[in-house]
Amino acid sequence: AQMELFEEMEEKDTHLFSQMQTRKLAVTGLDWEVQPFSEDEIDKEIADFIDEQLKGIENFDEVLIDMLDAIGKGISIMELAWTVEDGRNVIVELPENKFVVHKYKAKSGHASRAGIMRVVSWMYLFKNYDIKDWVSFCEVFGMPLRLGKYDASASESDKKQLMEAIISLGTDAAGIVPSSTMIEFIESQKTTSVEIYEKLARYCDEQISKAILGQTLTSDSGGGSYAQSKTHNEVRHDLTVADAKSLAVTIRRDIIRPLVEFNYGSEANIPFFGFDCHEVEDQKEVVEIYKTLACDMGLEIPKSHIYKKFNIPKPENGEEVLKPPQAGMMTAQQQPMETTEELKLKQ
Secondary structure, X not given: OHHHHHXXXXXXXXXXXXXXXXXXXXXXXXXXXXXXXXXXXXXXXXXXXXXXXXXXXXXXXXXXXXXXXXXXXXXXXXXXXXXXXXXXXXXXXXXXXXXXXXXXXXXXXXXXXXXXXXXXXXXXHHHHHHHHHHHHHHHHHOOOEEEEEEOOOOOHHHHHHHHHHHHHHHHOOOOOXXXXXXXXXXOOOOHHHHHHHHHHHHHHHHHHHHHHHOOOOOOOOOOOOHHHHHHHHHHHHHHHHHHHHHHHHHHHHHHHXXXXXXXXXXXXXXXXXXXXXOOOOOHHHHHHHHHHHHHHOOOOOOHHHHHHHOOOOOOOOOOOOOOOOOOOOOOOOOOOOOOHXXXXXXX
């Protein structure tokens, strides 16, 4: 019943749906990589095999979205469908909602109470009732009250025609009445009630945003300085990093581990899986920092770290590489132009 409620909440509340999508897409939009357990050839071979298999799963991005459903509900479960290709045990697909178990622990306690949806359910409930009352208010007070008046001597037929005319005015904006009757329009002045409904709805949205994204400035249109917004973005990045690390652990445990064990044995090392959670940096500024550390301060920096930092693949054996110009040699653009007198002497 709780899971059904969570589904209904996400389907009915557009703000809640948007915030959950933002939280999930912040992770699925990251690049991921498979890293060998060590530099041994067999571990590199296993990592290459796993990388090929994961990239070969056609709906892998959808799988990540389904696994991240645990953020709201506390748990998501999917099934691995296996087959044999070229003597290897491989995964052909991941049907939704079975056997790959990803859990999200927003707070301590029983697993059924750990999802964010349970935290925001009260705000959803208050907002849901508020919106219903708001719609009813708009239906009643959005148009003027139509008041029909008739003489004391009016017949039942006259009264009936008057009522039909008033109803028609509400839908067709046209009607006829006997000359002995009158219809009066009374405008509503309840503007403060509209503000109350809207304020409550916005308050509930803000609380939902805080629970899901950890902040409100980047999700709601409101005041706030650039510095505040930047700080809140960093808080949101922390949540993305936590979600990515948790998801990587599940993928390594429930998808990569059985792939390795079925094909290389239970004693084989399990490669690592991770998402690139680093925020975008000014590459030129980073290069200058490394030049200062290495050239001016004499800090020894491993080449492998530089390759990883700038996401540059290491050259394979015999692969052509770019080389810096040799010391003491000038390129064509660096050579000085010969004067007219020097050219005459050469001639």
